[in-house]
Amino acid sequence: MIGKDEFGDFCLKNWREGREHVYVCWCCLTQGKVFMCHIKPGFVALVTVTLLLSIIAYTYNFSLRPVTFPLSWFNYANQTKFYNVVSEGLSGKRNVWNFFTKKRNETSNTETKPTASIKTEDNSIDKYVAHPRNYHFILDEPDKCKQDPFLVLMVPVAPHEVNARNAIRSTWGTESSVQGKAVLTLFLVGLTGGSEAQQKLEEESRQHRDLVQSNFVDSYFNLTIKTMVIMDWLATRCPQATYAMKADSDIYINLENLMSLLLSPNTPRQNYITGYLMLDRPVVRDKKSKWYVSEKLYPEPMYPTYAQGSGYVFSNDLPEKIVEISKEVMGFNIEDAYVGVCLKRLGFALSSPPDPSQFRLHMGQYKREDFLKIISVRVGSPQQILNIWKDVKRPK
Structure with missing residues (x-):
């Protein structure tokens, strides 16, 4: 030391x-x-x-750390690689869309299977691209209408809501002929958000042959896109049908009563749409509301009359006309009101049903006799649809 x-x-x-x-x-x-x-x-x-x-x-x-936006059209942006593809899209229009894959796994050195994704230029709520030429079918049933159905029921539903689809398949969606007229039921979904979920959806499609899938992000905000894709499918895949109905997955439909309405001599077969009519509805400007629409997207303070979106019926000449006029109508995120704006631009007035009480938004306490009279009503859950169907169909 x-x-x-x-x-x-x-x-x-x-x-x-x-x-x-x-x-x-x-x-x-x-x-x-x-x-x-x-x-x-x-x-x-x-x-x-x-x-x-x-x-x-x-x-x-x-x-380089990723930034997360509060209103994202696709929340895998910081985990994906994009590949743009120019293809013939819906209605035969050229469009640019893309594939995404998960980034390469550093340990396994593998990549997941590509899944289709929408290409967006702006995630802002002030820019909303709803025209179906921007989207592409991933799963399709182009031959379903070869048997010339009289009525096509199109059900927009989230990819993961298997129980809702199965409930409809077991109840009103199982009816292929009503009063001698052919009826077809199909489900429309967007992107699943993952390869495993996509594989399950494809298996379901192979089993039931009643799924149509397009490459938009499946979300509440994108319901207008979903509806416009439905309209385009009807216009391009099933123009021979006489009538169609857009029906949410949580509603009960009495097809006997619906068919009686459509077969009535007083029911037009062209330029016809009816349901629960929404009159003099103000545009919601509160940014905290899920129904918010900015003035940039829709500057008018009031919506024109439109049919409430849970279930409305229309002659099948309208889808092509609505798709065509939508090129001139700026998209916004309230799907049923947007269809109403397109109809106003076309100069078509909505028809009030002969008995407005047949199109119901909600029911109070369950009564069998009420469900024997209605055409459509929101009931809330797949199990309720099953229970109501069983009770309504039992012998009197």
Whole structure:
């Protein structure tokens, strides 16, 4: 062991002799004397360069961290690679869409199967692209209408809502002939958001042959896109049908009563649409509301009359006309009101049903006799649809 004085002398001695193996000596305080350490210039330069590179690397890494937007059309953006594809889209229009895949796994060195995704230029709520030429079918049933159905029921539903689809398949969706007229029921979904969910959906499609899927992000905000894709499918895949109905997955439909309405001699077969009519409805400008629509998307303070979106019936000449006029109508995210705006632009007035009480938004306490009279009503859950169907169909 050497003392402080000896250690200081050791430092000075080695510094004077230029010993190359001594780079740093501790600063020592002994008897009021300070022995200064000597640091080689090359060592100082090395430490300085290392420090600068560390700062640069840290700053660069931080700047590349992904930013999460509160209103994102597709929340896998920071995990995906995009591949643009130009193809013939819906209605035979050219469109640009893309595939996305998960980034390559660093450990397994594998990539997931590509899944179709919408290409968007702007995630802003002030820009809403609803025309179906921007989208493409992933799953399709183009031959379903070869048997010339009289009525086509199109059900927009979320990809994961298997129970809702199965409930409809077991109840009103199972009816293929009503009062001697052919009826067809199909489900329309958007993107699943994952390869496993997509595989399950494809298996369901192979089993039931009643699914149509397009490459838009399936969300509440995109219901107008969903509805316009339905309209385009009807116009391009099933123009020979006489009537169609857009029906949400949580409603109960009495097809006997619906068919009686459509077969009535007073029911037009062209330019006809009816349901629960929404009159003099103001546009919601509260940004906290899920029904918010900006003035940029729809500047008028009131909507024109439109049919409430849970279930409305229309002659099947309208889909093509609505799709065509939608090129001139800026899209916004309230799907039923948007259809009403398109109809107003076309100059068509909605028809009030002969008995407005047959199109119901909600029911109170369940009464069998009420469900024997209605055409459609929202009931809330797949199990309720099953229970009501069983009770309504039982012998009197």
